[in-house]
Amino acid sequence: MVTCAAPRPPEPMLSVLNTLTERLRVALEKAFPEAAAAEARASDATLDPQLAPASKPEFGDFQANGALALARPLRQQPRAVATAIVEQLAADPAFTALCLPPQIAGPGFINLTLRPEALVAEVASRLADSRLGVPLVGASAAGSVAPSPPAEPVIVDFSSPNIAKEMHVGHLRSTIIGDCLAGVLAFRGHAVLRLNHVGDWGTQFGMLITHLKQVAPEALTTADAVDLGDLVAFYRQAKQRFDEDEAFQTTAREEVVKLQAGDPVSRRAWQLLCDQSRREFQLIYDRLGIELQERGESFYNPYLPAVVADLEATGLLVTDEGARCVFLEGVSGKEGKPLPVIVQKSDGGFNYATTDLAAIRYRFAAAPAGDGARRVIYVTDAGQASHFAGVFQVARRAGWIPDDGRLEHVPFGLVQGEDGKKLKTRAGDTVRLKDLLDEAVDRADADLRRRLAEEGRHEDEAFIRHVATTVGLAAVKYADLSQNRTTNYQFSFDRMLALQGNTAPYLLYAVVRIAGIARKGAEVAGADALGSDPGDYGGDAALVFSESQEWALVRHLLGFDAVIAEVEEELLPNRLCTYLFELSQVFNRFYDQVPVLKAPPQARASRLALCRLTADTLKLGLGLLGIPTLERM
RNA sequence: GGGGCUGUAGCUCAGCCGGAUAGAGCGACGGUUUCCUAAACCGUAGGUCGUGGGUUCGAGUCCCGCCAGCCCCGCCA
Structure with a gap:
């Protein structure tokens, strides 16, 4: 080719x-x-x-x-x-x-x-297509049946919290953006591997285990002897001792070596810590409806020596001040000397660059000793851009990336408070992700109850909780995804939960309006005895559009396939958000100006079909953003 | 010192391979409801696209300089 x-x-x-x-x-x-x-x-x-x-x-x-x-x-x-x-x-x-x-x-x-009949034909074909016109990769154009998924997966590396720490705002963007990108790629038909590269290895474990041995040894031998909040506090203390106490530092380093060498006591302690954190992470992932497969840094431990050996064999490795490094091309530091990527420390230990290199090598390598991937995507903050640039360069020069392989860092900006500074609690601490999600849901809950009271509506508790949870979490996700990820992101509950504007509630409301039409439409169809299945409106009936708002909606609906392909390529979820927001706007104009259920039969059938396609498009699009929709709110 | 990202309306942000008169939302101001959920819709005001050069038929977009903010720069991740 x-x-x-x-x-x-x-x-x-x-x-x-x-x-x-x-x-x-x-x-x-x-x-x-x-x-x-x-x-x-x-x-x-x-x-x-x-x-x-x-x-x-x-x-x-x-x-x-x-x-x-x-x-x-x-x-x-x-x-x-x-x-x-x-x-x-x-x-x-x-x-x-x-x-x-x-x-x-x-x-x-x-x-x-385009000729109107060409547009109508496109609409008809999308109404009959559960994929709404979005082709599967590898599928031949003409009526191919269930193409087998490509053997070469796409890997999306995202979320990646650290063991023995709680998830905080810093993990929000990676988790939400990564999940969305993985979703879009999977929908396009790629075999997607969603990997959680958790920080479960390295110096911090030496620190933590050493400290716990002295102050809370039961935590290292008994499951759940201390809760995660305590662990976080212990971690903080350990970090402080590590920074201040040289003897502690040495012991901690030795502890890492023991762990990495497979010492049974250290392994057992490590395992307990990981299990405990893992359960806490899972609570967040379940809540956000995010699936991903844990494969922490420790997974690559057995492959680290091979990384060094490979680099040695290709002649890239240089020993400098006792550390084994690869010097980067085109990246010079002080005095014009090239910057190194250190793959083995002077004490013989490996560091994060080594692990990242091992991961890249493994992910592109053919099965069974690798994932056989052809595209690997890292969703991490922009601060790591130069780290990844360096690591990627080394991997490329080492020959680990196939010619058609794509290795991409998908960076995103910081989450800032409304003061424009890094988001903190009033006490100045990092905001826990759990607390942040709680507050979003609580605010949505309060707003919903106030609204129900104002309108004199009565809904049961289960309905209120379900709507508040859906709206609250959707708001957090959508606010993040709707912004171009490369810039810093100013977090604001008030803005993300606003009922108008480019927000989750606005989009969810558009879906609800259509659901309302569908419910009424079913009643009307029954009363009129039209003889057709109300769920099948638009099926074989000729589509006829006359109003400018209908045509505007038609044209916008037909842009869906292109937006999905664009997100797949550019890895920018905000493009999909913009599309869905505009679709909602166009629909609301249509809804405002064009009667559906009160229209004459043929126009009504065509308009119901447009409504259905709009709802399907919004639901599918929001679903790809990781946002479930509602029938009523 | 070197490198990266950012700078567009009062605020928060879009702006795709360089295309026609730079867009949206919020906020402000003014309208719309006997009718499918008004959580909606319509209208008005608001811009030296940080700045100075360059390339081009055409620049918010590409190149160079400068200014400002944030981030990274050898054995943490």
């Missing part, structure tokens, strides 16, 4: 877009054969039609900007170039079947508008 092109960024209505790009390409070659020949020789891309979504609705569905770029090399007026292209398109049946006659606008843009 010969492909030199980078993966093309996705655009609305992928299949239609691909067809149009192809027709435009053909039109360009026919209109300017000499340019096409020149391009083939120079292998540049002057004949790229530059097809993009229209920047404004009045420009139609798509715009082709390629004529502008072509004008100069051809020494022609841009509009003349555009005219020549349009003439070719007009003679192309495959094009005219899809689009109305193109318009040339401005300096030489070609505006394309």
